[in-house]
Amino acid sequence: MANGGGFPSPHDVFTIPGTEGWERMYPYHYRFGADDPERKEYEASMFWFYDGLHYPEPIYPFDMIWDEAWFLALSQYNTRIFIVPPALGVDHRIINGRIYITPVPVKDPSEIPARVEHFMKRAGYYYENWDELYAKWETKMKGVIEELDKLTIPELPDMEEDSVVFDAVGRSSGYELLTAYDRLIQLGILAWQYHFEFLNLGYAAYVTLLDFCQKAFPGIPLQRVTQMVSGIDVILYQPDEELKGLARLACELGIEDEILVERSVEELFEELKKTNDGRLWEQRFEKAKYPWFYISTGTGWFHHDPAWIDELEIPLSSIRMYIQKLKKGESLERPLGELKRERDRIISEYRELLGSDDDREMFDNLVGTAQRVFPYVESHLFYVEHWFHSIFWNKMREVSRRFVTAGFWDDVEDIWLLNRHEIKQAMWDMVTAWATGTQPMGRLHWGPEIAWRKQVMEKFKEWTPPPAVGTPPETITEPFTIVLWGITSETMAAWSKGKEAGEGPVRELTGFAGSPGVVEGPARVCRTVSEISTLQDGEILVCPTTSPSWAPAFTKIKAAVTDVGGIMCHAAIVCREYGLPAVVGTGNATQAFKTGQKIRVDGNTGVVSIVEE
Amino acid sequence: MSRKDIAWFEECRKDDTPLVGGKCASLGELLAAEIRVPPGFAVTTEAYYHFLTRAGIKEPICKVLRRIRDGVPVHEVGEETRRMVLEAPIPAEVEAGIRASYRALCDRCGVEDLPVAVRSSATLEDMADASFAGQQDTYLWVRGEDEVVDKVKRCWASLFSDRVIAYREEKGFTHENVRISVGVQKMVRARTSGVLFTLNPVNGDRSKVAINAAWGFGEGVVSGDITPDDFLVDKVTFDILRRTVVPKPEAYLLDPAAGRVCRMGVPEADRAKPSLSDDEIQELTRLARRIEKHYGRPMDVEWAVDADLPFPESIVTLQARPETVWSQKPARTVAKEKPKSALDAIVGKLLAGVPVQNKAQTVGGV
Numbered sequence: 001m002a003n004g005g006g007f008p009s010p011h012d013v014f015t016i017p018g019t020e021g022w023e024r025m026y027p028y029h030y031r032f033g034a035d036d037p038e039r040k041e042y043e044a045s046m047f048w049f050y051d052g053l054h055y056p057e058p059i060y061p062f063d064m065i066w067d068e069a070w071f072l073a074l075s076q077y078n079t080r081i082f083i084v085p086p087a088l089g090v091d092h093r094i095i096n097g098r099i100y101i102t103p104v105p106v107k108d109p110s111e112i113p114a115r116v117e118h119f120m121k122r123a124g125y126y127y128e129n130w131d132e133l134y135a136k137w138e139t140k141m142k143g144v145i146e147e148l149d150k151l152t153i154p155e156l157p158d159m160e161e162d163s164v165v166f167d168a169v170g171r172s173s174g175y176e177l178l179t180a181y182d183r184l185i186q187l188g189i190l191a192w193q194y195h196f197e198f199l200n201l202g203y204a205a206y207v208t209l210l211d212f213c214q215k216a217f218p219g220i221p222l223q224r225v226t227q228m229v230s231g232i233d234v235i236l237y238q239p240d241e242e243l244k245g246l247a248r249l250a251c252e253l254g255i256e257d258e259i260l261v262e263r264s265v266e267e268l269f270e271e272l273k274k275t276n277d278g279r280l281w282e283q284r285f286e287k288a289k290y291p292w293f294y295i296s297t298g299t300g301w302f303h304h305d306p307a308w309i310d311e312l313e314i315p316l317s318s319i320r321m322y323i324q325k326l327k328k329g330e331s332l333e334r335p336l337g338e339l340k341r342e343r344d345r346i347i348s349e350y351r352e353l354l355g356s357d358d359d360r361e362m363f364d365n366l367v368g369t370a371q372r373v374f375p376y377v378e379s380h381l382f383y384v385e386h387w388f389h390s391i392f393w394n395k396m397r398e399v400s401r402r403f404v405t406a407g408f409w410d411d412v413e414d415i416w417l418l419n420r421h422e423i424k425q426a427m428w429d430m431v432t433a434w435a436t437g438t439q440p441m442g443r444l445h446w447g448p449e450i451a452w453r454k455q456v457m458e459k460f461k462e463w464t465p466p467p468a469v470g471t472p473p474e475t476i477t478e479p480f481t482i483v484l485w486g487i488t489s490e491t492m493a494a495w496s497k498g499k500e501a502g503e504g505p506v507r508e509l510t511g512f513a514g515s516p517g518v519v520e521g522p523a524r525v526c527r528t529v530s531e532i533s534t535l536q537d538g539e540i541l542v543c544p545t546t547s548p549s550w551a552p553a554f555t556k557i558k559a560a561v562t563d564v565g566g567i568m569c570h571a572a573i574v575c576r577e578y579g580l581p582a583v584v585g586t587g588n589a590t591q592a593f594k595t596g597q598k599i600r601v602d603g604n605t606g607v608v609s610i611v612e613e
Numbered sequence: 614m615s616r617k618d619i620a621w622f623e624e625c626r627k628d629d630t631p632l633v634g635g636k637c638a639s640l641g642e643l644l645a646a647e648i649r650v651p652p653g654f655a656v657t658t659e660a661y662y663h664f665l666t667r668a669g670i671k672e673p674i675c676k677v678l679r680r681i682r683d684g685v686p687v688h689e690v691g692e693e694t695r696r697m698v699l700e701a702p703i704p705a706e707v708e709a710g711i712r713a714s715y716r717a718l719c720d721r722c723g724v725e726d727l728p729v730a731v732r733s734s735a736t737l738e739d740m741a742d743a744s745f746a747g748q749q750d751t752y753l754w755v756r757g758e759d760e761v762v763d764k765v766k767r768c769w770a771s772l773f774s775d776r777v778i779a780y781r782e783e784k785g786f787t788h789e790n791v792r793i794s795v796g797v798q799k800m801v802r803a804r805t806s807g808v809l810f811t812l813n814p815v816n817g818d819r820s821k822v823a824i825n826a827a828w829g830f831g832e833g834v835v836s837g838d839i840t841p842d843d844f845l846v847d848k849v850t851f852d853i854l855r856r857t858v859v860p861k862p863e864a865y866l867l868d869p870a871a872g873r874v875c876r877m878g879v880p881e882a883d884r885a886k887p888s889l890s891d892d893e894i895q896e897l898t899r900l901a902r903r904i905e906k907h908y909g910r911p912m913d914v915e916w917a918v919d920a921d922l923p924f925p926e927s928i929v930t931l932q933a934r935p936e937t938v939w940s941q942k943p944a945r946t947v948a949k950e951k952p953k954s955a956l957d958a959i960v961g962k963l964l965a966g967v968p969v970q971n972k973a974q975t976v977g978g979v
Contacts, residue, residue, distance in 0.1 A: 084963060085960060085963055085964055086963055086964055087963070112964070116960055116964075119960060119963075120956060120960065123956070123959070124956050127955070127956055127959075204959050204962070204963060205955065205959055207962060208955070208958050208959045208961075208962040211962050212947055212958070215947045216818075216820075216945070216947045217818055217820040217821075217847075218813070218816060218818055219818075219821070219845065219847075219854045219855070220820065220847065221847070221850070221852050221854065224847070224849075224850050224852065227850075345849075346849055346850060349848075349849040350820060350849055353819045353820045353848070353849070354946075354947075355819075355943075355944030355945045355946040355947075356944065356946045356948070358946070358948040358950075358951060358952050359946050359947050359948050359952075361948075361952045362947065362948050362952040362958065365952065365954065365955040365958070366955055366958060368955070369955040369956075369959075518891070604852065
């Protein structure tokens with residue numbers, strides 16, 4: 001039953017045969033269609049859009065932790081902490097493993113003046129003391145990461161150490177394991193509390209500048225406004241800088257050919273250990289790891305995104321590429337001076353083009369504020385999504401190993417099919433059985449459940465989620481919704497039309513601008529690395545994601561497009577180095593495009609479109 | 614007497630409009646700013662005036678023109694005055710000057726019987742307050758001394774075309790004082806040509822360059838009888854923000870048999886193709902910036918891509934005029950009142966929502 005706007009009702013039945021009961025994998029309050037008429041009416045009245053930006057794939061039960069974390073964090077800062085005048089939080093639901101969200105506005109206009117007053121005081125304090133508060137933030141965040149790093153996930157011994165008795169500890173490893181898991185989860189939630197401490201304010205300042213620029217210079221690309229305010233030496237570039245440094249050091253030491261030999265990291269280090277220079281280089285490599293190799297190859301949001309630290313072949317293959325460039329006499333320097341000059345040129349030229357001195361004064365105010373706040377908008381990603389998450393996933397694998405030892409399941413990766421609340425229950429099963437000296441119920445309960453959930457996830461992947469459900473508002477004005485998700489009155493209308501036209505084929509997709517440049521060429525869809533042998537020179541690679549094993553592909557292609565990944569993903573890095581345009585994290589390029597279609601990749605704006613069928 | 618019949622573009626500056634007309638003055642001005650234009654010379658207003666007086670037709674023409682006020686139809690008056698111009702002999706020293714200059718131009722380009730464009734360059738036409746473009750004749754692909762001399766005279770006569778006479782009547786300009794210069798300029802073998810504005814003509818946004826382009830010569834784009842490709846470029850960053858490529862079934866092309874530019878069919882394979890490459894669009898944007906900077910005001914530029922020359926030398930300017938619509942309005946502004954603090958602006962923004970933009974412009978993760 002579609003409503004007037006062309007969107008399905010959230011209470012339509014979307015269940016895929018064979019997945020009945022999927023709701024139990026997720027927190028109960030994420031379900032649509034509670035029996036309560038008041039809740040049902042609320043849900044039907046709101047506009048829920050699919051958060052494909054963050055979740056291009058159905059979400060695993062455990063990975064829900066970050067959704068729950070930002071559900072809380074973003075919302076509380078708007079509603080309860082800074083009192084954003086027109087906006088409350090963002091509400092969440094789930095359908096077939098896909099997250100749907102809706103921004104909740106302040107309904108009663110009479111509340112707004114009081115909210116404005118609070119916001120001016122509270123947000124004003126943050127804007128005024130930004131640098132000092134940001135320095136405190138970094139300390140807090142590093143503290144959380146340090147604690148996480150040190151957190152051990154205890155084993156359950158047959159018999160406790162003597163020290164438990166003779167130091168009169170008074171607690172068992174079972175208790176320690178339970179609390180370590182609790183602490184692990186708490187730290188994750190805490191990291192996300194900090195994640196949003198400055199973020200909404202950063203976006204608000206940025207959105208205001210953006211709006212001003214769009215009024216002054218209609219059609220100015222958002223990327224250019226970003227260029228005016230973005231930091232040039234922000235920490236997100238540091239991982240890559242470390243690799244360049246390692247490549248340079250290898251050349252200085254004269255061991256570059258040693259490193260270029262195709263072999264595993266272990267074999268390489270085995271070889272390097274034999275010489276002083278080799279050992280020196282290895283030390284530097286080890287030093288670079290922390291924290292810079294905690295950069296994720298994806299967005300960091302999912303357990304299946306490996307970080308460099310997990311697959312050292314990834315940074316090593318980039319180092320090899322940089323060495324080859326150096327051998328050809330090419331420079332690896334990021335032209336920092338040039339980038340800064342270009343940023344300053346853009347600011348001063350746009351400023352010059354403004355129509356009045358009042359406009360110039362406002363422009364100066366807004367650029368100044370946005371420049372102060374914007375580096376946070378970039379840097380927090382490294383701290384939370386990359387550094388923290390990359391350690392976190394591996395701690396969770398430690399937790400899973402305890403279950404494997406206790407016979408709950410055989411594959412460490414099975415733990416992601418349980419949500420964080422279920423893991424706590426399972427851990428009680430494990431710990432009490434260990435304490436009692438009996439068999440846990442674990443495998444009996446979770447074995448079939450995990451098997452069932454795996455096939456549910458597969459079925460979820462095949463389902464095409466509607467872009468939105470519920471009742472579209474007349475216009476969308478909530479700034480975070482627009483800037484973060486790009487949901488506007490126009491996209492709404494386009495979705496609605498696509499719906500009426502019976503899900504017409506996608507002509508255009510957007511993702512992150514991974515590497516600059518614009519090209520057109522024939523697409524080649526490769527779903528796995530085994531398919532890259534089919535690539536022809538001059539084709540555009542369209543793939544789910546890439547890793548170092550995909551390296552040979554980049555010597556043939558004109559551009560790359562991926563389903564998943566952020567600006568630091570393998571494909572983006574390699575394309576930047578090869579000077580090829582890349583658009584990454586498009587969501588479903590491998591579904592939308594077909595081999596042989598002529599497509600256009602705009603690595604400046606992040607748009608990929610079909611030019612010819 | 615120091616009459617000057619011929620002025621090479623290099624000698625012209627914008628203050629020379631009374632002598633060489635707006636078009637030629639602006640070409641000289643562009644050369645001074647190191648902006649590429651095809652080479653050529655102006656047959657000056659003094660040469661024209663000398664022709665009128667020597668032939669003794671100045672007074673008779675004025676007399677005929679005055680009949681309009683007695684109710685004689687414009688077309689009758691026009692026909693008679695044009696005939697008077699065309700039938701009058703050109704003073705020998707003027708004609709010799711034109712011929713010698715044309716030969717010098719052929720030598721300079723290394724082409725015998727160099728094809729040239731012979732264009733009227735009126736002294737009123739390029740005034741910012743009178744949008745008078747294209748009101749007088751232009752002859753393309755003119756080859757040989759005799760033809761050049763003939764077309765110069767035709768340009769002089771075009772000062773008395775019906776619509777030009779009517780225009781002057783309407784605007785209240787006196788016919789007696791109107792003078793004309795004629796530009797003789799190397800004909801660009803245009804693969805693509807068109808016009809550009811150094812602002813967005815739709816809303817006056819000065820951060821944009823708007824380019825219209827079509828295959829072949831620009832006459833169709835200027836007159837509006839060919840629908841051009843349309844590009845909008847950010848003047849600061851050179852981003853191509855809009856790219857509307859239309860089917861272009863016809864174009865003004867050189868008819869090799871007739872040696873003339875005619876409206877012709879475009880080969881099927883080229884119709885849907887963009888008439889400019891991205892590199893060319895960006896080079897045109899650089900050109901627009903230089904021209905605007907040189908004149909210190911928004912400009913309207915005719916340009917072409919010369920098929921004979923390599924990029925970027927292929928991009929040449931044919932003409933530059935002050936933009937006449939937005940230049941006369943107050944500049945676009947955003948702030949409606951004295952600026953307040955950034956925080957005030959942020960609150961204002963939050964309360965007003967933000968304008969619609971597309972998904973391509975999202976900025977990253979939560």
